[in-house]
Amino acid sequence: MNVSKMKRLVIAIGLVFLTSSVALCESLVAEDRAVSKSAAASGSEESSASGVSIVDFINEQLRQVWQDNEIKPSEIASDEEWVRRVYLDICGRIPSVQEVRSFVADENARKRQVLIGELLESDDYVRNFTTIWSNNCIGRGEPRRVSRAGMEKFFREAFGRNRPWKDTVVDLVTGEGHFEENGAVNYILAQMQNQDEGVQLTAMTTRLFLGMQVQCTQCHNHPFNKWQQDQFWEFNSFFRQVDKRDVQKADPNTGRMVDDYSEVIWRDFSGPVYFEKRSGLMQVAFPKYQGKQIDPGPETDRRAELARLMVESSEGEASLIAQAFVNRTWGQFFGYGFTRPVDDMGPHNPASHPEVLNRLADEFQASNYDVKRLISLICSTEAYGLSSQSGKNNDADNPAAGEVPLFSHMYLKSMQAEQLYDSLIVASNAHQSGQGGWAAQEAQRRTWMQQFVVAFENDENDEATTFNGTITQALMMMNSELMDKAVSIERGSFLFETLNRPGPDSKKIEELYLAALSRQPNRAEQSRAQKMLAAYPASKKLAGYQDLFWALLNSNEFVFVH
Template sequence: MSTDFRFEIFPLLEALCEHSLTPAGRDRLEQLVIESPEARQLYVRYMQLHGTLTWDAALTDASQLVAFAERAGTQATTRPVRLRRWLVTSLGGLLAGALALLMVLWIGRTPELPSDPVISPNLANHPVLSAPNQNTDTTPLPTVALDVPMSSPTPSVMHPPNPAPAAVVAATVPMDDASVVSRINHLMRAKWSDAHVEPSLMAEDSEWLRRVYLDLLGHIPDSESVDRFLADGRRNKRSLLVQELMNHPDHARNLATIWSNLLVGRTTERPIDRAGLSKFLREQFRQNRPWTETVARLVSAEGDAREVGEANFLLAHLNNQAVPATAVTARIFLCRQVQCTQCHKHPDSSHGGTMSEFWELNSFFQQAEVVENRKYNPLTGRDEIVSRSLIDKPEGGPTHYEDLRGVMNVAYPRFAGQEINPDSTIKRRQELARLITTEGQRELAAALVNRTWAHFFGQGLVNPIDDMGPHSPCAHPELMEALTEAVVASNFDLVRLQKWIVSSQAYHLSSVATAQNASDEPVDGALPLFSRMYLKPLSAEQLFDSLLVATAADRAGASYWEQAEANRQAWLADFYSALENEENADATTFGGTYAQTLMMMNGDLVQRAISNAPGTVLNEIARTNADERTKIRSLSRAALGRDPRNQELVVFQSQLKHRREMPGAEPLGDVFWAYLNSTEFTVNH
């Protein structure tokens, strides 16, 4: 579906549902719907979605939908009724016809629905999996204008291979990195060609170097690494660097940071051992354990939070009858929004979206309980909580819940169509972990692909990242399919998935837009084409860590995880707080706001960085005998990983001339301040 087309029809549909469609708009919509099958389908889906949500958000549960709609004629005061009337009078027969068409499509599930990803059960036909040379390592590497893809002879050479037995299907299908990368490139180019865009030029070494450091390690390269890389003349230096970075301790730390934030948020206000969770994740990522194993351990963890790091995930979410645990588990691991189904049925119920399904998933958490471990404190003379444990009570039977009309219902633990034995002897969370990683395997893999892709490109293949399903258009269904297959076949090897993406042509494109791809602008709501690198604002952690790398303002920590983490957490606390509701989300003042701006201009960390104190990067540069231009260049490389532009040299040197006549701190500190405060420093481009 072309972007322009979507852009024309979506506002019209929205206006229709919002009662704000003009007569001209209505005529245009009618024309589109009559002329184009694509538009017809979109129209039907949109109306069905809207109808389900609106009607259902009223008084009744989804099974009452039809009855309610019939009743509606006599109750002309509520919005849904007005909408319905309006629809009937203005679009009349068209709507009826469309609804009839809908019924046919829904019941028949005809395979030519263009926006349904076609899932082929026949793995052997899959291009990735049937690629030639799959058992050899002499495959010619796909060329990306530069020697970009992995040149190492065996995949995952530095990481221990995934030790757990692979899924039955996957184990029989070998696959090498080069063919996956080549497949990504092929599919990408086909997309660009279809959409009539040309990819941007390849990113310069300095641009790409900063990018890959930020994405893989979570911080910018120090100036030594910049100097070394820019001076390196080897053709395959990019792939060598990727290999090196993936074995850097910060690689696992970066992944642990990202997933800790997803799993329990950033605030430290919740009574959990956040550092313990982070440590568990770091170890899992360092050893590159299969993602299925990590997920299973998080879902089924039992024990004292201080000893069992993974238990802290659910310890954070068992409040309010484990409603948050249910919602967060689905959203983080499966990129699925289930919390809405507490009130209304999902528009496509084949995707699992009814109120009962929400509570069936919730029922897996029914046995989970938080136990407070208390100890007598002789100083206060009281028993005090020293830690909390996650346990499973030996409890069976159904979970009870009230629907919106106050009728009591029961739900038994059931996931992906599999009901489990509700006896008290069965550990439900262990069963859930098993089902997610077996029956739910494809969904788990697709979600991992979407999150990982978005991590590197700033946009997922499906957006919003965590709302996947038939109602969310995918920017590149074939690519999603190929990568999902590959992840399953690799036994959920996250490092290899990262490597494929980082080795693809798209990841090496410049962020500079050209006349041939200016239309590729996903911030405006178009489906992303990835024809250039989109700007990604640095996360709070990336900004903090990058400031330390650039300036050495705070030498503490780099070698001690706990201390470094504690420093960072203290700094982050200024920007994050818990939202006061029962769903455990965070609020932030970070992200290009005044708080961030003022911190960069006047905050302690930046002040220390430009204080010219011994040991700081500024001091190391300022006290050399090099000339002023060289010093400016060193500062530019330290902050931005590139050399200064001519205009910068001219202006800075003239400013420094003024500054030399004035008393005060090291004038070069102001140059450094300017680089650190630039847009370029605060984005990954």
Template sequence: MRYSCCLLALVAVPAALTAAPRDPAALAAVIDARLAAEWKKAGVAPAPAVDDATFLRRASLDLLGRVPAAAEVREFLADAAPDKRAKLVARLTAAGGHTRHMATFWRRTWVPQADTPEFARLADDFEAWVGARLQEGAPYDRVVRELLTLPAARTARGPVSPVGFFAASESKPENLAASATRAFLGVNLDCAQCHDHPFARWTRDQFWQTAAFFAPPMQDKAGKPAPPELTIPNTKRALSPELLDGTAVTWPDAPAPDTGRALLAGWLTAKDNPYFARNAVNRLWAHLYGTALVEPLDDLSGDGGNTGYHADLLKELATAFADGGFDLKYLTRALVLTKAYQLSAVVAEDQPSDPRLFARMPVRGLTGEQLYDSLRTAAGLPTERADTDRGLGLEARKRFAARFHVERPVTAERSVTQALAMMNGRLTSDLADPAKNPTLGGVVGAPFLDTKGKVETLFLAALGREPTAKELRTMTDHIEGAFEADRDRALGDVFWALVNSTEFNTNH
């Protein structure tokens, strides 16, 4: 028989942000003050703060892409330092696991096509390139400029490059224009490809003028390189590259093949670009809070980009991000150190909360990568070795992640097929076997642990917390009610039930 377990005062307003503080806590205080003002205006009381166990699990999933190991839980809960959460955030964002997790996040943002079977081959090298740049501490604007101008970066595996961004768009100027403006500006230019955008100011000419930056140089009458032109399909009109804001473009006398992309990248990543920093902040906020400050994510160019609950906050954070040198770790730490990030997902019934107010944390489904790495972490298995899982290595992780792919975690719902795969799939079934699960094997063979201690250890490993009295009694009765020879299997039942619970499969 198997069981399932489920778990369903702010600072004073600081002075206005006049210069970007490099101290993440100072920026976090500004965010909290702005949100508190919105809550007061809406007459909404925020949810209570989460306990240490919930914060550790939430931060580990968001920053490392996995649940914390049992030893990490014990150490954090035993720490009595008042600033232990800030120290945890600094440690997690400095870890290699954070680099890998965020490389996947930015790859998925910039090259979403790699989540489809047709382009899946592009993911590995592209993520390796992004990871290498993040590990070096490259500022966000530099990473994007290098991506658009296609340099090579050398890692331990050899030279890699972000060519996947171009391959996913089949290197077609019109596809690249749509992808680049969406990914790096949060501007949905696609609708202007065939006609003027019906809800924004973008025109068909602007679409093709942007696409022309990705076209190769032309030749003038003397046979010398000249700025490119693109002919709009089914017309005789040829357009030269022009920037969306009308800024004049200065071309060299002899444009090189990458001149157009370099000129576009320089404007796109400029500190005063009205969309670049806002788009990055908005996407990172959505990753950590479930909902973006301004929705929809892919279109900051409409009225929503300048109005709504938090348009001013988004602009303020974008300024701080740009003034801080486009430092992703600085921004990430600030967003995670807010009191808002540390709010519970549970609110009183008489306090309904619009998710756009961020007065509580939404429950979010795990991505396929988070789920796979969390299963292996809970079982005491490494997440990055290539010689595990019956010799299938990282290919098994990719197949698992593809099966459990979600578009946006905040709206994710497990399908029947996915639920059955979790309950009856090979990986989950293997992890109910003490011989294939180091955590379970260690618990089974620990002579110093009684049944209560064994159950508590499995809860710490899987859910990052101790069991409630009711859970402890239920699980203990199940194990001690089994025949002596079946108690190892009964412990496997407990582990199986925990990793199949709603609590394990979500971040809350």
């Protein structure tokens, strides 16, 4: 980590070009975006920054904003609430009964810190982040001629070895070769569903890795900035040396040609790209990033040049890659990032907590883009440790209603479909019945996932999910085979094992609550549950427990990350 030595190159201001582009797209009807008193008001910045640990700095900044807005934060989350949250956020699943028990029983004052560290070393962390980033890069559907296995292998290695994020980005942007041998290329392949001269690749790369939305400037300028359409095409021209090759092979059984593999290959390209102004005039654009033009000649490897420029920081500011990743990751853990949406940053859309964002981005860059360290910092903040219960002191902090998030309590997040699947497996102990390795489990989950994917079949390769809190999701939760399995009373199942252990009903009810909700039932719940079970005839006792477990797993408390 010799980053302090890293030469910070001064980059011309030109980047405003891409940044200020487009939440505005011709017209942004500003629904009162009151930036509360948050940002500008909390002016204690640099003075306190030096010599104070980063987490303390963030805590101070957030407290200042609470004070300015005259709200008080919620209580610290209970161990039970917090342990469930951190497992879901880092590992993508709820904790097992045993994991909850041992954490709650642990008397170490630093146990939260210890657990964060342990979870970041777990396979589940790698799996969860691999899923999230594979979805970000290629979607949940099955784009033509893209290898999900290859993409996942790439991210598994990136997160497993905790590779610096900038190296990961560089590999994704510059990748060449076979889609399983070099899994990184699947990112590019997924953006090449149409012959669109790299338009989708341009839009996606800026959005995902630089936190900027430029897609609108493909066709027209921003009304306030006459450069923008040029800049879209300048950025696009870095991607004109990309081509792909779809290879087929003969099926030995039928003799017919079938898909074999795809690869990203080099394409000779030099000089400018041409694009059409709305007026119909043709224009040229040369490869240029942040105001820096590179040699447009045939000897230049444009994507390699782009990668080099992307990881440079401009004076006093972290690279856009660092800023974008920090904003997105904060958003992943808190439900809201510092901008809304997280991938539309720039002067037109000021951050809610610029000091926190900048400080984290600086630290992230200075740590050589250490992903685990960033997550650990985020999870160690006071705000991350707060309860999701709000009260009259901070009800006003309600970003769901459009307010600027103040992070004075944890916001509820809906589980993603993958989180739900994995959590049901954990709750019902299905993972211990030993069903194949990573690949087999991954395949099962993928098959199940497909029922929720709605692909729009357009050049933006976008898709929607019906796992979105609507009736479709409720029907799956209530009636699916997956739920039937989760509440199964077959030999070997969680319910069977639990219910066949000796002990009073109260103990068993406790187990069910811990398995589903990661907490003990309170006294009222315990007594209600006992009464309900008592109403079942002895011969139907198991069915009673089954119904109770079904209800726990179908509850709002189960399906939200809180």
